[in-house]
Amino acid sequence: RETRPVEDIFDKYISPAKMQAAQSGMLYKADFELNLTCPCTCKICFSGSYRTGPMMPREKVLEAIDDIAGLGFKQIMWEGGESLLHPNIFEFVEYAYEKGLRSGIVSGGLPITKKVAERLARAYEKRWMNEFIIHIDTIDPENFLKLHDNPQELPARIQGYRNLIGAGFPAKRIMPCITLTRPAAEKIEETIDWYIDEMGARFVEITMFKPMGAGGLNKLLEPPLSLIKKTHEYRAKKFGSPNWDRIGSTECSTIQCRTDFYLTVEGNVMPCSQMPDSFAVGNIYQERLMDIFLKYRDTIALRDMKVKGQCAACENNDICYGCRSSAYWYLGDIKGPDPKCWRNPEAKELYLS
Structure with a gap:
């Protein structure tokens, strides 16, 4: 289809407020794993969610919100599992708003009935929320089944997405998310076109497949470097913005990495959602989140890490130092050059097969 201008969300990723936060050691966004319960059948789930899993108790979540607000954060991203299945999710977004925090909710779309959409x-x-993230990796039924076990899941997810828009949630405030695998990349043009041209999204987030969680059992889903390059170049062309090529396949930019953190349902405080629990610096069931941050702020924000190789020398490392999670999972070296970035001359076409 013909490319049409799309608002350059890149400018929001490196907004003056976020750049100031990164430069001054301030904090911006908390990624909060509420539960591991999820009805979806993704073969690539980072967290290894399943139909019945643990949920963080209401009292512990409210305590964490207090500390997140006290630390000066601006945003909480509620994740899972399927975050909409936590019985107190709407109480949490309201309470967070009362504490000065905006919320985004991440969902696979299955729980979004018309009532939930309303x-x-x-x-x-009410301004409790400022965005919603919907996770549908591809709209091609055949390739969807390479990534999921349930053939009815794709139309059900799409219906949930349509229910949300039909209830009046602005389409431009719904951000689609794609985990980039080989099957997703093979059909990326039609999926991005559908999100932008038919569903009215203003941006499509693309995160790299990692061999962790369920993905560790499905390593053949790894996307080859040539398809990664093709995917990101198509998105940049679709948006009419070459800026996205500056951060390769990292997606979130160094600025975001240095201003947010991840809290697991087990209470682990992590620098990133896509790293193993061995990188946790503390646990909120053992001490308050506030105290953990006072001791380990620089480690949580990856400020005390010096990257190596091409990422250290890259002309774009003012805003990108490569995905540290990709370096860990594909190279075994969190400080190494991003192995899934086509700007890295040492990157291989495939690592796992």
Whole structure:
């Protein structure tokens, strides 16, 4: 299809407020894993969610919100599992708003009935929420089945997405998310076109497949470097913005990495959602989140890490030092050059097969 201008979300990723936060050691966003319960059948799930899994107790979540607000964060991203299945999710977004925090909710789309969609739309109207993230990796039914076990899941996810828009949640405040695998990359043009041209999204987030969680059992889904390059170049062309090529396949930019953290349902405080628990610096069931941050702020924000190789020498390392998670999972060296970035001359076409 013909490329049409899309708002350059890149400017928001490196907004003056976020750049100031990164440069001054301030904090911006908390990624909060509420549960591991999920009805989806993704073969690539980073967290290894399943149909019945643990949930963080209400009291512990409220305590964590207090500390997140006290530390000066601006945003909480509620994740899972399937975050909409936590019985207190709407209480949490309201309470966070009262504490000065905005919320985003991440969902696979299956729980979004018309009733749930109405509640989400009202939460947006009340300014409790400022965005919603929907996870559908591809709209091609054949390739979807290479990534999931249930053939009915794709139309059900799409219906949940349509329910949300139908209830009045602004389409431009719904951010689609794609985990980039070989099957997703093979059909990336039609999926991005569908999100932008039909569903009215203003941006499509692309995160790299990692051999962790369920992905560790499905390593053949690794996307080859040539398809990664093709995917990101197509998105940049679709948006009419060459800026996205500056951060390769990292997606979130160094600025985001240095201003947020990840809290697991087990209470582990992590620098990133896509790293193993061995990188946790503390646990909120053992001490308050506030105290953990006071001791390990620089480690959580990866400020005390010096990257090596091409990422250290890259002309774009003012905003990107490569995905540290990709370096860990594909190279075994968290400080190494990003192995899934086509700007890295040492990167291989494939690592796992």
